[in-house]
Amino acid sequence: MVTATALEAELLELAGSVPDPELPVLTLQELGVVRAVHVHGGDAVEVDLTPTYTGCPAIEAMSVDIERVLRAHGMREVTVRTVLTPAWTTDDISTEGRRKLQEFGIAPPRVREASGPVALALGPTRTEHEPPARTKATSPTAPIASTAPTDPIRCPHCGSADTELLSRFSSTACKALRRCLACREPFDHFKEL
Incomplete structure (x- = not known):
C-alpha cells in the first residue's frame, strides 16, 4: 500500500469537498x-x-467539478479516472453523509453489520403480485440507522417506521419513493446497494 503525500491528501480533501x-x-x-x-x-x-x-x-458533472476545483488550486493537468473496482456501495456513505441525508428529508440507506459482497436476488422484471410494501417497526423510538437491511425504513420527517413504498424509483435511480403513514409525507429513500 502506497502512502499518500501531504499534497495528495490535501488534493483528496479538495476533490472530496465538491458537492x-x-x-x-x-x-x-x-x-x-x-x-x-x-x-x-x-x-x-x-x-x-x-x-x-x-x-x-x-x-461527468462530478468530473468537471473536480477538475475545476483542482485547477483553481494550481494543478495544471487534472485527469479524473472512473474506477469500477471495488464497486461503490451505500456502506461507503459516511456517518456525516447519512446524517445530512436524514436532515435533508431523505431516508438514508440502512447500515449493514458485515461488509463484503452484497447478496443479489434475481427475479422477474415484473411481478404480478407485489410483496407488501408497508413496513412497521416494533419500537417507534428505534434508531434511524439500523443494523440490518431487513429493518423498516423510517420516515426522515417524523421517525415513524409505518411507511409504504410508492415507487421503486424516485428522482434518481438510486432512490425509491415512499410515504409515511403516520405524518402522510412522501419522502425519498436512498436504496441499499
Missing part, C-alpha cells in the same frame, strides 16, 4: 465516491472516482 450534483447536500467525500488522488510531477493529478452505479449520469 454531489444530484444530492448537493452531500459532498463527494461524504458520498464515498472519491477514492484516491495521485500527483505526477508536482502539477499534474489523477483522481480515482467510483460512480454509485455503472452508467451514473452524474459522473
